[in-house]
Amino acid sequence: MSKLLEKPFKAFTFYALIILVCSIPVYYLVVDFIWMSELDEHNENIVKRVKDQLVNPENKAKNLELQIENWQQIQPKLEISESPSIKKDSLFFKTEIDSLDPELDFERYRGLVTFLRAGDKSYRISIQTNIEEVDETLLAIAIITASFFFLLVVGFVFLNKSISKKIWKPFWQTLEKLKKFDLKSNQKFQSNKTDIKEFDELNSTLEKLIERNMLAYSQQKTFIENASHELQTPLAVLKSKIDVLMQIADLNEDQSKLIESINAPLSRVSRINKNLLVLAKIENQQFLEVEEISLEKVLLETVVMFSETTETKLHLEINNEASTSVGQTSPRGDRGSVTCNLTLLEILLNNLIVNAIRHNHKNQDVFITLSRNLLRISNAGISALETENLFKRFGSISANSAKSGLGLAIIKEVCNQYKWQIEYRFEKEKHIFQVQF
Amino acid sequence: MKILIVEDEFDLAQDIASYLSSQNYRCEIASDIQTASEKIELYNYDCILLDVMLPGGNGLKLLEKLKTENKQDGVIIISAKNSLDDKIDGLQLGADDYLAKPFHLAELAARVFSLIRRKQFNNKNIIEQNELHIDLQAKIVLVNNVEVLLTKKEFVLLMLFIGNKNRVISKSALAEHLSGDLADMFDNHDFVYAHVKNLKKKLADAGCTNYIKTVYGNGYRWEA
Numbered sequence: 001m002s003k004l005l006e007k008p009f010k011a012f013t014f015y016a017l018i019i020l021v022c023s024i025p026v027y028y029l030v031v032d033f034i035w036m037s038e039l040d041e042h043n044e045n046i047v048k049r050v051k052d053q054l055v056n057p058e059n060k061a062k063n064l065e066l067q068i069e070n071w072q073q074i075q076p077k078l079e080i081s082e083s084p085s086i087k088k089d090s091l092f093f094k095t096e097i098d099s100l101d102p103e104l105d106f107e108r109y110r111g112l113v114t115f116l117r118a119g120d121k122s123y124r125i126s127i128q129t130n131i132e133e134v135d136e137t138l139l140a141i142a143i144i145t146a147s148f149f150f151l152l153v154v155g156f157v158f159l160n161k162s163i164s165k166k167i168w169k170p171f172w173q174t175l176e177k178l179k180k181f182d183l184k185s186n187q188k189f190q191s192n193k194t195d196i197k198e199f200d201e202l203n204s205t206l207e208k209l210i211e212r213n214m215l216a217y218s219q220q221k222t223f224i225e226n227a228s229h230e231l232q233t234p235l236a237v238l239k240s241k242i243d244v245l246m247q248i249a250d251l252n253e254d255q256s257k258l259i260e261s262i263n264a265p266l267s268r269v270s271r272i273n274k275n276l277l278v279l280a281k282i283e284n285q286q287f288l289e290v291e292e293i294s295l296e297k298v299l300l301e302t303v304v305m306f307s308e309t310t311e312t313k314l315h316l317e318i319n320n321e322a323s324t325s326v327g328q329t330s331p332r333g334d335r336g337s338v339t340c341n342l343t344l345l346e347i348l349l350n351n352l353i354v355n356a357i358r359h360n361h362k363n364q365d366v367f368i369t370l371s372r373n374l375l376r377i378s379n380a381g382i383s384a385l386e387t388e389n390l391f392k393r394f395g396s397i398s399a400n401s402a403k404s405g406l407g408l409a410i411i412k413e414v415c416n417q418y419k420w421q422i423e424y425r426f427e428k429e430k431h432i433f434q435v436q437f
Numbered sequence: 438m439k440i441l442i443v444e445d446e447f448d449l450a451q452d453i454a455s456y457l458s459s460q461n462y463r464c465e466i467a468s469d470i471q472t473a474s475e476k477i478e479l480y481n482y483d484c485i486l487l488d489v490m491l492p493g494g495n496g497l498k499l500l501e502k503l504k505t506e507n508k509q510d511g512v513i514i515i516s517a518k519n520s521l522d523d524k525i526d527g528l529q530l531g532a533d534d535y536l537a538k539p540f541h542l543a544e545l546a547a548r549v550f551s552l553i554r555r556k557q558f559n560n561k562n563i564i565e566q567n568e569l570h571i572d573l574q575a576k577i578v579l580v581n582n583v584e585v586l587l588t589k590k591e592f593v594l595l596m597l598f599i600g601n602k603n604r605v606i607s608k609s610a611l612a613e614h615l616s617g618d619l620a621d622m623f624d625n626h627d628f629v630y631a632h633v634k635n636l637k638k639k640l641a642d643a644g645c646t647n648y649i650k651t652v653y654g655n656g657y658r659w660e661a
Contacts, residue, residue, distance in 0.1 A: 238539070240449055256653035309615065
């Protein structure tokens with residue numbers, strides 16, 4: 001994944017590279033053209049002066065041959081020779097080995113050939129002037145272009161950084177707020193003001209979207225609570241009808257068993273309903289009163305209560321000293337006590353223990369260990385549970401009719417409320433649930 | 438013993454009335470706030486079963502009315518709104534007990550029984566049935582004047598039977614009575630057997646007649 005600004009940056013850089021590379025021959029051609037025109041002008045000037053001198057009537061007395069000789073000596077690369085006829089002027093290029101350093105280089109020349117009639121003779125005049133080499137010009141232009149390209153890239157990087165810092169600031173702020181946003185917290189989503197139109201639009205769209213979501217969420221919560229409430233009364237009627245039915249004196253055994261078999265699914269419906277209500281209430285934050293509670297005490301009471309109602313053996317182990325190092329007194333409130341709602345804590349412990357007992361394999365013993373603020377409950381099992389949907393509502397529906405499918409969801413919800421860590425793992429044929437208070 | 442049932446669900450009110458009538462209570466039904474408050478003004482009841490959500494208003498208003506008029510009627514709130522707040526509000530306003538719907542009629546009968554007993558037989562709250570003698574206040578059980586030592590659970594169980602004489606009490610009602618909310622977490626109510634068996638044995642050992650009859654293995658009945 002690359003950052004948003006890196007994409008145009010790459011494109012810009014690539015584009016700049018192409019343009020600059022293309023500019024190298026263009027520059028070269030332009031420079032060369034200017035050079036050439038200058039040289040042609042220069043050559044013409046010289047030739048003109050030579051011609052003027054040669055045909056000057058004041059100089060006629062002098063020897064023409066001598067003058068030609070002189071010119072050829074004074075002016076390098078000027079050649080004057082007799083020509084049988086007069087032709088049109090022409091320009092030419094010529095490359096020859098450097099006379100000073102023949103091994104290294106070729107020298108390039110621009111030349112002009114013109115003709116002159118002096119006296120009764122025709123003369124051919126040619127002049128050559130040294131031009132800058134092709135490779136030298138190209139190299140210079142390429143170096144300059146490369147440096148400009150480098151400057152451009154550095155500038156892009158710098159601009160990119162400062163732009164992304166400044167312009168994208170509102171975006172990052174919104175993103176940060178979105179990350180921290182919790183639908184359940186019931187707090188409105190408030191984005192920062194921004195003067196950038198797109199971000200402003202994004203923010204206001206987000207606010208609307210979240211508002212609708214919050215509304216839907218709260219409607220869902222109240223719906224669940226209301227639905228459960230509404231179900232309570234017909235359930236109550238059903239239950240009382242069965243109680244009344246049982247009182248009929250001359251029921252035979254089959255009828256009796258039939259009635260009792262209605263009781264089982266009925267109590268399951270009641271249980272699901274009750275648990276849904278509990279969940280809705282936790283989510284609606286109706287358990288607000290908190291107090292400092294001794295984990296040890298509540299756990300002990302819960303275990304005692306369970307041992308009277310189940311045949312499964314519960315082993316409770318509480319070790320407070322284990323985690324206190326020698327010579328160090330652990331601070332108060334650290335000795336296995338938590339600040340929370342008592343009802344919620346009881347709900348949590350009940351559900352954890354019920355879960356362990358209900359899913360116990362072959363009625364083996366259930367082990368409950370409390371080490372300071374770490375509670376571990378383990379029961380025998382055959383294979384590990386699927387962890388993905390473990391804590392979701394009705395996430396692990398199985399043939400076991402006793403389950404309401406909500407126990408673990410409630411456990412998770414209570415843990416969420418107080419930011420306790422709940423973990424599940426399967427070790428040595430044991431299901432282990434662990435809560436870090 | 439007069440009981441007023443304030444409940445808008447007619448079927449439920451009828452069932453409660455017929456069940457409680459079998460325990461020798463005279464029951465009247467009021468299905469809205471208006472009727473209920475008229476009845477309360479005119480008569481005195483030993484116990485009022487009060488639903489919270491009623492047509493015409495919140496049932497808790499009746500509770501306030503009772504208190505301002507200084508009436509001594511015992512009140513049990515029966516509410517579908519199984520919310521903690523209602524329970525706390527109700528009990529603070531002077532309700533004597535709170536029972537969340539859905540409940541077993543046996544449980545309700547036991548609550549009514551114990552409430553009326555508490556209210557009316559303050560000092561001498563004693564039940565006698567032939568050789569059996571129960572002091573509710575001191576929680577002592579005598580058979581032929583010899584004390585039978587019962588555990589807390591066994592005594593609670595005995596109270597449920599006494600409050601539901603000659604009625605069949607289902608295992609799940611027994612389980613709920615014994616363990617409250619925990620009971621409906623399990624489908625297996627076998628622990629009830631153990632407690633009933635122990636109670637039966639202790640009473641039999643003390644020479645008490647077996648009043649606890651098993652009904653097709655699915656429930657129990659106290660015969661009186």
